[in-house]
Amino acid sequence: MSDLEIRSGGAIAVDTEQLRAVAWRLREFGIRLGEFADRARWVATDAEATASGFGVDLEARWLASGAERVAEQPAVLAAALDGLAAAYELIELRVQQAAATAAGDTDAARAIESRMAVLQQDHPAAARAADTAVYDWRGDGPIEMARQVAAATWWIPGMALPLAVGAGMLWSGVALAGLGRMSRPPGSTGPPAADAAATGTPTPGTGHRGGTRHPVPGGPATSVPPAPTVVRAVAPAAVSGPVTGLADAARRVPGAAEARIRVERYAMPGGGSQAAVYIAGTQAVSGGSGDPFDMRSNLELYRGERSASLESVELALREAGVDPGEPVHVFGHSQGAMLASALALEGTYDVQTLITYGSPVEAAVPDGVLSVGIRHTDDPVAGLAGGGHAETVGAPGSFVAERVADPGGGVQDLTLAAHGIERYGETAAMVDASSDPRAAALRDLWSTLGSAERVEVTEYAADRGSG
Numbered sequence: 001m002s003d004l005e006i007r008s009g010g011a012i013a014v015d016t017e018q019l020r021a022v023a024w025r026l027r028e029f030g031i032r033l034g035e036f037a038d039r040a041r042w043v044a045t046d047a048e049a050t051a052s053g054f055g056v057d058l059e060a061r062w063l064a065s066g067a068e069r070v071a072e073q074p075a076v077l078a079a080a081l082d083g084l085a086a087a088y089e090l091i092e093l094r095v096q097q098a099a100a101t102a103a104g105d106t107d108a109a110r111a112i113e114s115r116m117a118v119l120q121q122d123h124p125a126a127a128r129a130a131d132t133a134v135y136d137w138r139g140d141g142p143i144e145m146a147r148q149v150a151a152a153t154w155w156i157p158g159m160a161l162p163l164a165v166g167a168g169m170l171w172s173g174v175a176l177a178g179l180g181r182m183s184r185p186p187g188s189t190g191p192p193a194a195d196a197a198a199t200g201t202p203t204p205g206t207g208h209r210g211g212t213r214h215p216v217p218g219g220p221a222t223s224v225p226p227a228p229t230v231v232r233a234v235a236p237a238a239v240s241g242p243v244t245g246l247a248d249a250a251r252r253v254p255g256a257a258e259a260r261i262r263v264e265r266y267a268m269p270g271g272g273s274q275a276a277v278y279i280a281g282t283q284a285v286s287g288g289s290g291d292p293f294d295m296r297s298n299l300e301l302y303r304g305e306r307s308a309s310l311e312s313v314e315l316a317l318r319e320a321g322v323d324p325g326e327p328v329h330v331f332g333h334s335q336g337a338m339l340a341s342a343l344a345l346e347g348t349y350d351v352q353t354l355i356t357y358g359s360p361v362e363a364a365v366p367d368g369v370l371s372v373g374i375r376h377t378d379d380p381v382a383g384l385a386g387g388g389h390a391e392t393v394g395a396p397g398s399f400v401a402e403r404v405a406d407p408g409g410g411v412q413d414l415t416l417a418a419h420g421i422e423r424y425g426e427t428a429a430m431v432d433a434s435s436d437p438r439a440a441a442l443r444d445l446w447s448t449l450g451s452a453e454r455v456e457v458t459e460y461a462a463d464r465g466s467g
Contacts, residue, residue, distance in 0.1 A: 027078045093119070253421055261313055329445065330343050332355075345365065360384035363393070367395055368395055376405040379405065399438045405426075406418055
């Protein structure tokens, strides 16, 4: 039996309008029950008055009494649903207000604040419920990390408890600080992409078409590129043919050999092409090594800066002949997941799908991007995302699939076994086998790519420049 959880992502995983619609229908049902009770009471009174009841009056009174009791329950449940909808709307409004403030739209921020005040006046418990929902959502990861640290260090006298508490506090701090929420392309100085989309304000230097951001000629440069890197084609891995699922995609992520980026070009029926890009995780622990997929790039990306590894991915796409605006599907593990997220936010390509395995960030991608995150709650690297954004991000059907990779815990956790791409491949296979309706969009993707007339594969190694 699998402990896999598939959810829409964020603390807001429900449609508030649907909640209110259900509450309205429950109230209507309660009213109908009340009307039935009134009719039954009238029948009882009439039967008693005419002395022709033959027990009908007693039976009718019994039905009326039962209907009255049952009629109270829909109203109570409807009130609870309205309160829940208010709490979730309050979370959404807080996100929108932060976006409006960041974009400098004071009128929108004031309008949102007025709506929040009305909600809290009508539902006094909504603010506390919203705080609790966000706290519980962000608290799951730190609790699991503390448990795993305790299991891994039990053999160190007197250290297991303090280390576990310290780990829990560290990951709680990451979550509360929001360090793992990528809201703008690395190196961008403009408003966050998702914030601009929420307020209708274009990001400086970018345009918007079909849910994807495209550079505007003459727009200001957002950053100074890092030291130049070089990419070179290498012999691709043996796996070939169209990608068939999340587990198959995980097997295509490079890193075991020399390659760091894999680009698949799909020639589609009737003309046109699409690309699938697979990006490796961190390969060198040292910073500033010859391999741009090192810890220096990790830290730069996590701080929201451009990196040599990002330049490597962009070079590989150009070398492979992927044109700006071409439909692209990106897959990445660890640092590669941050790079894939950066591509989805940059907008040079029409990124339609973002699949991440063990990502230390969650990107606030536009509404036209299907976003799927595969996470392990006992993976400290994925824990750096801090739960991601409070609101659901990406296109309808986007989701997060999460599980504990090693429920038993132990010394092996010190090697970050839960972060390995092999373990994520196992979780991806569970998602592939799931009957969850949210996986339907992915099945459509595999079907579309499977219809390609041919697939050209190129893999690239990357070297950090010295300039």
